[in-house]
Amino acid sequence: MVSMSKPRARVRDRISALPDALLSHILSFLPTLCAVRTSILSARWRNMWTSLPNLDFDNERDSFLGVTIGPYGKDRFTTFVERVFLYRNSCDIKKLGLKIRYPVDFSHIDDWICTAVRRNILEVDLHVFSDEIEEGEGFQFPQSLFMCKTLKVLKLYSNSWTIKYPPPPPGCFPNLKFLHVEIDFPDPDSLKNLFTRCPMLEELSIHGFSDCARVYDIYVCAPELKTLRIKVSDPYKNCYFVINAPKLEYIDIKSAALSNYYLKNSNGLFNASIVFEEHFSNYKDEYQLCRLAELLSQRTNVNHLSLEIHDHCLQAWYHPFDFGNVNQMKLVLHDCYYWEVLAVLLTKSPKLVDLALEHRIKSHDEYSLPQWKQPESVPACLLRNLCTITIKGFRGHQVEMDVAQYMLKNGHVLNNMTIYTGHLCKKEKELYKKFLMFERRSMSCKVEFIKM
Known part of the structure; x- marks a missing residue:
C-alpha cells in the first residue's frame, strides 16, 4: 500500500501583503544599510527602500567587508550613502542620522545635509568625531541647515573643535523646536552663534565636559524656550551660563560642582531638578549650595524642586535663604x-x-549613620x-x-x-x-x- 503524503500548506507572506506606506514605515526603524538589503527578498521588496522617510548612516557600524579603517573602507561607505540619495525617489526625508567616527572628506557631509534640506528635512542627528583634526580645521556647519524652514529637531555630537559653527545669517532656524548639543571641550564662541539665534526654540539640551584650563561663558537667548537641560562636568566652576528665557518653565541641571547660572526674565520657572554628580566627589565646595539657592531665588517661582546630592559639604545649607x-x-x-x-x-x-x-x-552599618x-x-x-x-x-x-x-x-x-x-x-x-x-x-x- 502506497501512502500519499499531504502537500504542505502554503505559508502566506503576511508582511509582504502590507501596504507600501506601512512597510516603508517599518523599514524606517532599521539602519539604512539593513533596509537596502531587503531589496533581495523579492520583486515586491526591490524598490521599497527608495521611499524610506528616515535615513540612518554610521560609517563604523555600516562597515563593508569588515573594513572600518583606511581609505578603502571610507570610500565604500561614501559611495553607499551617495547611491542611496541618488536612487531614492523624490519623497520628503523626515530624519537624517549621520554618525562619522573617523575622518572623511567633509564636503561629502555638507552635500548630504544640503540634499536632505532640499527634501524638507524635519530632524537631523549629526555625530562627527575625529582625533586627527587640528584646531582651526573641522567640519563647517552648513549655511543651508541654518536657513532650513522645515527643520524642527537638531542633535549635534562632536569632540573638541570637530564641528565649527560660523556666524549664522539673519532669520536662521525659523522653525527649530528642539536642540541638543553634546560636545567635549567646546568652543564657547561657536556655541554662542548657536544658542542665540533660535527664535522658536522650546527645548534645549547642553552636554559637555569643561576644560579646567579655560573659562566658558555660555549665553542662551531663546524667547520661546520652555525646557532647559544642562549636564556639565565642571569641577572647577569655569562655566558661566547666562540664560535669557522669559517663558522658561523647567530647568534640569546635572553637574559635579554647580557652575554659575544667571537667569533673566524667568518668572515662569516652576520646575527645577538639580543633581550634584559623584565624578569629583572629593572636591569640596561649601558655596555650591549657596549658588543653588541664588539660582532659584533669581525672581523665579519654583514650586516643584528635585535635589540629588552626594557627599558634599553642608555648611552652605545654613546660608540665610x-x-x-x-x-x-x-x-x-x-x-x-x-x-x-x-x-x-x-x-x-x-x-x-x-x-x-x-x-x-x-554602608549598611547603623552605627555609621x-x-x-x-x-x-x-x-x-x-x-x-x-x-x-x-x-x-x-x-x-x-x-x-x-x-x-x-x-x-x-x-x-x-x-x-x-x-x-x-x-x-x-x-x-x-x-x-x-x-x-x-x-x-x-x-x-x-x-x-x-x-x-
Missing part, C-alpha cells in the same frame, strides 16, 4: 548627612505640601501645609524611626505617610506595631508600608 515657593520636593541623597539636610530643608520650605525622600547608602537632630522649633510646613510624605530606601534603622516619629508627632495636617522598605529592612509587621505606638498630631494620618 529659603525656598519660599516650593510646595513639592523630592530629595535624594547618597552617603551624606541625610537627616541634617532634611531638618534644614524643612525649616527653609514653609509652603511644602508634598515631600519625597530617598536615601542611597553604600548620623543621629537625627531635630529643628529647634517645629518648621512652618509641618504646622500648616505638609500633607504627604513618601520615604524610599527605608531600612528600619533607629535614626529613620526617629525621623518618622518626629514627622508624625508634629505634622498637624499630615494625611499620608508611605514607606517603601528595602530588602534589608526589618519585618513590616514589627515596624507597623512600633508605628502604632507613635504619637500622631493628625488623627486622620494613614501610614502604609510597601515592600520594594
Whole structure:
C-alpha cells in the first residue's frame, strides 16, 4: 500500500501583503544599510527602500567587508550613502542620522545635509568625531541647515573643535523646536552663534565636559524656550551660563560642582531638578549650595524642586535663604548627612505640601549613620501645609524611626505617610506595631508600608 503524503500548506507572506506606506514605515526603524538589503527578498521588496522617510548612516557600524579603517573602507561607505540619495525617489526625508567616527572628506557631509534640506528635512542627528583634526580645521556647519524652514529637531555630537559653527545669517532656524548639543571641550564662541539665534526654540539640551584650563561663558537667548537641560562636568566652576528665557518653565541641571547660572526674565520657572554628580566627589565646595539657592531665588517661582546630592559639604545649607515657593520636593541623597539636610530643608520650605525622600547608602552599618537632630522649633510646613510624605530606601534603622516619629508627632495636617522598605529592612509587621505606638498630631494620618 502506497501512502500519499499531504502537500504542505502554503505559508502566506503576511508582511509582504502590507501596504507600501506601512512597510516603508517599518523599514524606517532599521539602519539604512539593513533596509537596502531587503531589496533581495523579492520583486515586491526591490524598490521599497527608495521611499524610506528616515535615513540612518554610521560609517563604523555600516562597515563593508569588515573594513572600518583606511581609505578603502571610507570610500565604500561614501559611495553607499551617495547611491542611496541618488536612487531614492523624490519623497520628503523626515530624519537624517549621520554618525562619522573617523575622518572623511567633509564636503561629502555638507552635500548630504544640503540634499536632505532640499527634501524638507524635519530632524537631523549629526555625530562627527575625529582625533586627527587640528584646531582651526573641522567640519563647517552648513549655511543651508541654518536657513532650513522645515527643520524642527537638531542633535549635534562632536569632540573638541570637530564641528565649527560660523556666524549664522539673519532669520536662521525659523522653525527649530528642539536642540541638543553634546560636545567635549567646546568652543564657547561657536556655541554662542548657536544658542542665540533660535527664535522658536522650546527645548534645549547642553552636554559637555569643561576644560579646567579655560573659562566658558555660555549665553542662551531663546524667547520661546520652555525646557532647559544642562549636564556639565565642571569641577572647577569655569562655566558661566547666562540664560535669557522669559517663558522658561523647567530647568534640569546635572553637574559635579554647580557652575554659575544667571537667569533673566524667568518668572515662569516652576520646575527645577538639580543633581550634584559623584565624578569629583572629593572636591569640596561649601558655596555650591549657596549658588543653588541664588539660582532659584533669581525672581523665579519654583514650586516643584528635585535635589540629588552626594557627599558634599553642608555648611552652605545654613546660608540665610529659603525656598519660599516650593510646595513639592523630592530629595535624594547618597552617603551624606541625610537627616541634617532634611531638618534644614524643612525649616527653609514653609509652603511644602508634598515631600519625597530617598536615601542611597553604600554602608549598611547603623552605627555609621548620623543621629537625627531635630529643628529647634517645629518648621512652618509641618504646622500648616505638609500633607504627604513618601520615604524610599527605608531600612528600619533607629535614626529613620526617629525621623518618622518626629514627622508624625508634629505634622498637624499630615494625611499620608508611605514607606517603601528595602530588602534589608526589618519585618513590616514589627515596624507597623512600633508605628502604632507613635504619637500622631493628625488623627486622620494613614501610614502604609510597601515592600520594594
